[in-house]
Amino acid sequence: MVALERAGIPVERYVAYEINKQSIAVSKKHYPNIEHKGDVNGADFSEYIGFDLLIGGSPCQDLSGLNTVYRKDYETGLKGKKSRLFYAYVDALQTVNPKFFLFENVASMKAEWRDAITAELGVEPIMINSALVSAQERKRLYWTNIPKVTQPADRGIVLEDIILHADTIPEKYWYRDRKYTIHGEDDRVIATLDEGHLFSENKRVFNLKHKCGTLCGDGAGGNLQKKVFQNGAVRKLTPVEYERLQTLPDNYTEGVADSHRYTAIGNGWTVDVIAHILGGLHDV
Known part of the structure; x- marks a missing residue:
């Protein structure tokens, strides 16, 4: 929602699937009109047919080349116990068939997994490093059909x-x-x-x-x-x-314990990168 507001995109209805209680609490504090649906597993997306935009990012633990905790033969890639949630996004995309979509995941994944996501979503990803708009090195892949997505200007922030x-x-x-x-x-x-x-x-x-x-x-x-x-x-x-570092407003996550604030922020997106991508909606 912060990114949509920065991009100047009006929102009539926003539905969110999230299970982290502290993250939900932060969201409700700022945007009480967001409809929280909890666990995405088993969701019936047919009720959202007619929605214009689908955004999401499934867990990257089974995909990241930098993560060793989940690196087991039966838990890697898009079949991993966490990263398999990607297919819930695919289900939502195919069921709702929105005008536009945006999906994010880590850039350090193997080429075979990147290509598998590309095949499912039907578009090539663009890699954007959050370092262009913040003081954080954060390379992420973004798959989207929003037109004219380019690299943000480098603000030189340290x-x-x-x-x-x-x-x-x-x-x-x-x-x-x-x-x-x-x-x-x-x-x-x-x-x-x-x-x-x-x-x-x-x-x-x-x-x-x-x-x-x-x-x-x-x-x-x-x-x-x-x-x-x-x-x-x-x-x-x-x-x-x-x-x-995530280009959020100061004290945005205030109200929950520090440990939960760090987790929510680290699991989130860099707002100004998303606002930059969503800005392309003005050209359609």
Whole structure:
């Protein structure tokens, strides 16, 4: 809805399938008119015949080349227990037959899975990196029949453009008791935890002169939380900074716990990328 508003697209009726309670709560706070239908499994899409636009993005865990948690012989690709939800989108598309559609998924998937999605949807994807409109590296594939979709203009945004002032950051976000070693070429990877800490916490810390890596959904409040080096110390990004990286309004996800805010934001779309794509609807 934020993207539709930014693109200047009026909405008469909006139906959403979502099971995360905290994400639903955030949505209801801002857009109480959205009709929430819960689990998409088993949905009867025939009641939506006549709708103009279908948007969606199925889970990427079984598709992402960067994810090892779900990489098992019987759980990979579009047949995986999470990413198979793609076929619910296909069902909706074939049943509703909307004028326009938009589907998103991770760019790091195997070519065979990308080609399978292309065959189902009947259009070639365009890869857009959210880095063009934000301080986050986030390469995603977008399949759509919205006309004239091009690359957004590069705004040249880096972390220091969206970061909060260090003096305003509560102490709970800082890692002052942990010793970091500074290293890395071009200061892109500038610090890792020294020996004595869990290997799972040995994560990259980003320089404010550059962009941060892709925000994560699952586990985003823990070790996957993005960290930055600011004023000689390391801290994790705040929820507001996560919102800015996804080009959401400040405090959009306020009202639920931080961990749920990180998850919802990481699982979402970069608003300005979607608004850019939806802008093509003005030409039809």
